[in-house]
Amino acid sequence: xxxxxxxxxxxxxxxxxxxxxxxxxxxxxxxxxxxxxxxxxxxxxxxxxxxxxxxxxxxxxxxxxxxxxxxxxxxx
Amino acid sequence: xxxxxxxxxxxxxxxxxxxxxxxxxxxxxxxxxxxxxxxxxxxxxxxxxxxxxxxxxxxxxxxxxxxxxxxxxxxxxxxxxxxxxxxxxxxxxxxxxxxxxxxxxxxxxxxxxxxxxxxxxxxxxxxxxxxxxxxxxxxxxxxxxxxxxxxxxxxxxxxxxxxxxxxxxxxxxxxxxxxxxxxxxxxxxxxxxxxxxxxxxxxxxxxxxxxxxxxxxxxxxxxxxxxxxxxxxxxxxxxxxxxxxxxxxxxxxxxxxxxxxxxxxxxxxxxxxxxxxxxxxxxxxxxxxxxxxxxxxxxxxxxxxxxxxxxxxxxxxxxxxxxxxxxxxxxxxxxxxxxxxxxxxxxxx
Amino acid sequence: xxxxxxxxxxxxxxxxxxxxxxxxxxxxxxxxxxxxxxxxxxxxxxxxxxxxxxxxxxxxxxxxxxxxxxxxxxxxxxxxxxxxxxxxxxxxxxxxxxxxxxxxxxxxxxxxxxxxxxxxxxxxxxxxxxxxxxxxxxxxxxxxxxxxxxxxxxxxxxxxxxxxxxxxxxxxxxxxxxxxxxxxxxxxxxxxxxxxxxxxxxxxxxxxxxxxxxxxxxxxxxxxxxxxxxxxxxxxxxxxxxxxxxxxxxxxxxxxxxxxxxxxxxxxxxxxxxxxxxxxxxxxxxxxxxxxxxxxxxxxxxxxxxxxxxxxxxxxxxxxxxxxxxxxxxxxxxxxxxxxxxxxxxxxxxxxxxxxxxxxxxxxxxxxxxxxxxxxxxxxx
Numbered sequence: 001x002x003x004x005x006x007x008x009x010x011x012x013x014x015x016x017x018x019x020x021x022x023x024x025x026x027x028x029x030x031x032x033x034x035x036x037x038x039x040x041x042x043x044x045x046x047x048x049x050x051x052x053x054x055x056x057x058x059x060x061x062x063x064x065x066x067x068x069x070x071x072x073x074x075x076x
Numbered sequence: 077x078x079x080x081x082x083x084x085x086x087x088x089x090x091x092x093x094x095x096x097x098x099x100x101x102x103x104x105x106x107x108x109x110x111x112x113x114x115x116x117x118x119x120x121x122x123x124x125x126x127x128x129x130x131x132x133x134x135x136x137x138x139x140x141x142x143x144x145x146x147x148x149x150x151x152x153x154x155x156x157x158x159x160x161x162x163x164x165x166x167x168x169x170x171x172x173x174x175x176x177x178x179x180x181x182x183x184x185x186x187x188x189x190x191x192x193x194x195x196x197x198x199x200x201x202x203x204x205x206x207x208x209x210x211x212x213x214x215x216x217x218x219x220x221x222x223x224x225x226x227x228x229x230x231x232x233x234x235x236x237x238x239x240x241x242x243x244x245x246x247x248x249x250x251x252x253x254x255x256x257x258x259x260x261x262x263x264x265x266x267x268x269x270x271x272x273x274x275x276x277x278x279x280x281x282x283x284x285x286x287x288x289x290x291x292x293x294x295x296x297x298x299x300x301x302x303x304x305x306x307x308x309x310x311x312x313x314x315x316x317x318x319x320x321x322x323x324x325x326x327x328x329x330x331x332x333x334x335x336x337x338x339x340x341x342x343x344x345x346x347x348x349x350x351x352x353x354x355x356x357x358x359x360x361x362x363x364x365x366x367x368x369x370x371x372x373x374x375x376x377x378x379x380x381x382x383x384x385x386x387x388x389x390x391x392x393x394x395x396x397x398x399x400x401x402x403x404x405x406x407x408x409x410x411x412x413x414x415x416x417x418x419x420x421x422x423x424x425x
Numbered sequence: 426x427x428x429x430x431x432x433x434x435x436x437x438x439x440x441x442x443x444x445x446x447x448x449x450x451x452x453x454x455x456x457x458x459x460x461x462x463x464x465x466x467x468x469x470x471x472x473x474x475x476x477x478x479x480x481x482x483x484x485x486x487x488x489x490x491x492x493x494x495x496x497x498x499x500x501x502x503x504x505x506x507x508x509x510x511x512x513x514x515x516x517x518x519x520x521x522x523x524x525x526x527x528x529x530x531x532x533x534x535x536x537x538x539x540x541x542x543x544x545x546x547x548x549x550x551x552x553x554x555x556x557x558x559x560x561x562x563x564x565x566x567x568x569x570x571x572x573x574x575x576x577x578x579x580x581x582x583x584x585x586x587x588x589x590x591x592x593x594x595x596x597x598x599x600x601x602x603x604x605x606x607x608x609x610x611x612x613x614x615x616x617x618x619x620x621x622x623x624x625x626x627x628x629x630x631x632x633x634x635x636x637x638x639x640x641x642x643x644x645x646x647x648x649x650x651x652x653x654x655x656x657x658x659x660x661x662x663x664x665x666x667x668x669x670x671x672x673x674x675x676x677x678x679x680x681x682x683x684x685x686x687x688x689x690x691x692x693x694x695x696x697x698x699x700x701x702x703x704x705x706x707x708x709x710x711x712x713x714x715x716x717x718x719x720x721x722x723x724x725x726x727x728x729x730x731x732x733x734x735x736x737x738x739x740x741x742x743x744x745x746x747x748x749x750x751x752x753x754x755x756x757x758x759x760x761x762x763x764x765x766x767x768x769x770x771x772x773x774x775x776x777x778x779x780x781x782x783x784x785x786x787x788x789x790x791x792x793x794x795x796x797x798x799x800x801x802x803x804x805x806x
Contacts, residue, residue, distance in 0.1 A: 027277045
């Protein structure tokens with residue numbers, strides 16, 4: 001389930017809140033459920049709460065795997 | 077010059093509110109009409125002070141439309157109920173390929189509505205009307221008790237004239253016709269949602285409210301005989317409009333997702349709220365169904381106008397007894413674009 | 426949008442589709458269930474099935490919390506909303522869900538009840554704080570993704586000492602539902618070869634809870650992200666597991682999901698909620714230990730303790746096939762009511778009420794497939 005979207009943290013606010021931006025659309029959300037959030041981190045957002053941080057390294061790895069699998073398919 | 081004002085003291089437009097006397101037909105109502113509506117719409121027709129206005133019409137078939145405006149909130153980024161009312165009504169005339177000539181505007185006001193807001197709305201209407209060269213030549217005002225109207229409801233009508241021989245209609249699309257769209261979708265609906273409580277976000281996505289008759293005139297000049305029909309995708313979005321036309325013409329429509337322009341911020345706002353831009357209202361866009369041999373010409377004419385700079389060819393008409401609107405997704409698969417049942421609500425799932 | 430658009434690339438999709446077509450054995454049919462309604466929606470919306478070879482079939486599971494919410498609970502929410510002192514706050518998804526006799530929150534609002542659609546529990550808390558004379562009830566639904574936001578709302582209510590805020594708790598659990606499907610002994614049951622595990626539920630619970638499905642039931646589970654390329658990659662991973670005779674838990678959504686999940690969220694949930702002995706799921710019947718309620722220390726925030734809520738069982742239309750559809754045994758087009766009495770405008774059962782339900786998704790995105798000429802192409806080798 002659950003519509004959740006990655007957004008970039010642009011400002012940390014008091015009381016475990018933050019402003020995030022999704023392609024220029026800015027929303028104030030809670031980051032109470034995620035540890036050590038910093039500006040420029042990407043978080044997965046669901047109903048006004050950040051649930052997890054996007055791990056940039058793992059994301060890169062996923063994209064590499066995707067590209068590799070797709071190319072191998074194209075050749076054979 | 078008289079020593080006393082025949083209509084009584086001027087209204088306190090800054091702090092005053094509408095009350096029941098403003099709809100009662102007496103001096104207070106005349107004052108309201110003069111200070112708010114005549115001041116904003118100012119033209120010879122209104123200055124004559126009659127309950128109706130007369131004008132000559134020549135050169136073609138008369139076209140008439142009527143519309144009601146109940147948008148909430150009344151003020152939103154990029155516009156308000158006033159310019160929405162003027163532009164939206166003009167667009168209904170324009171979609172017939174007709175030139176809009178004159179408008180009427182009727183107001184149902186709620187007791188307690190701030191006069192400052194009413195003035196703002198009237199001024200928006202005046203500006204939109206002057207920009208479009210379509211004067212508001214007659215009107216009406218009623219006041220209802222508190223709670224019986226959402227601030228203000230505006231009802232409009234517009235008459236125009238279509239060139240002889242031009243008969244655009246929703247049942248005229250044929251297999252092979254090309255579908256053209258005049259620009260990015262979803263702006264208006266997202267702008268309005270961004271003002272609604274609990275759905276607010278901080279970025280300015282502006283409503284695209286605009287009068288399209290000059291854009292249309294350019295298209296008609298370029299290849300009027302090859303245009304089957306035009307329609308503006310308002311409530312229900314592009315999806316509703318394409319489905320309506322498919323059913324009216326008893327055809328299928330096939331469109332390509334990657335060809336449909338959507339502003340990045342609008343796309344992002346839709347993602348955030350769980351909305352699909354295809355179902356979001358627009359107030360300054362049109363779709364045109366055009367004979368294939370004239371498609372490039374009409375598209376060029378659209379792109380030549382400021383309101384059509386991002387026009388795109390988004391699909392074509394096919395034979396289909398089921399009258400489906402099918403879309404090739406950007407991803408490569410296929411899906412249908414259904415008619416939405418009721419208003420699209422934001423979703424979490 | 427970063428971390429989104431890259432996973433919607435059509436060219437990579439075509440490359441992956443070719444790969445899947447190569448690796449899927451011709452003599453074998455593969456049946457995978459995507460548990461999560463969000464995946465059902467993505468598969469339909471992006472037309473992912475068009476990219477798969479004919480031997481792979483996607484079966485839609487019951488992971489749609491709106492769909493599985495029993496009518497009786499909707500009726501309860503409507504009763505609460507009708508109380509003059511109550512302001513009922515709800516997510517948009519619930520507004521049109523039909524209760525008994527065709528009632529809904531949308532219709533109840535039209536009749537004058539104070540029902541407010543919110544984007545977040547934070548909004549409900551704000552309303553409670555600024556309108557102390559109102560009894561604010563938040564209609565809480567959802568799987569484990571949506572439970573932490575409800576938990577945080579209760580924490581905030583505690584912190585701000587709100588005495589006018591309660592939640593009507595209908596949170597349900599993913600592993601219980603998967604277990605029910607695996608244990609179901611339907612004579613018509615289709616053997617499920619593997620599961621696509623939910624994306625954002627897994628950010629909270631991690632991948633560990635799925636282990637027992639691999640070990641006890643010998644079924645591979647691949648946890649996948651929500652974007653279409655995530656889903657297609659997960660399908661490739663499942664095909665490989667089946668081909669190689671493996672039954673493991675794999676994580677495709679490594680950028681957001683870890684083995685242990687979000688411990689902060691899990692701690693909050695454990696502190697505030699406890700398991701209900703049993704809970705009725707629309708279409709699936711009573712499932713033990715599948716839902717949550719507030720623990721005693723948080724009784725003051727429990728709408729069911731503040732207000733008299735007596736849930737009456739409400740029956741679905743006997744011709745409704747939602748149960749079979751939710752278990753993956755039947756498809757929307759197998760139901761007599763589909764498209765006739767049951768449409769998105771007039772939903773009869775669970776699967777049509779939410780845009781993620783199998784029937785709603787099929788109606789909205791895919792029903793042209795049955796009617797197309799047989800020459801419609803699937804991904805060719």
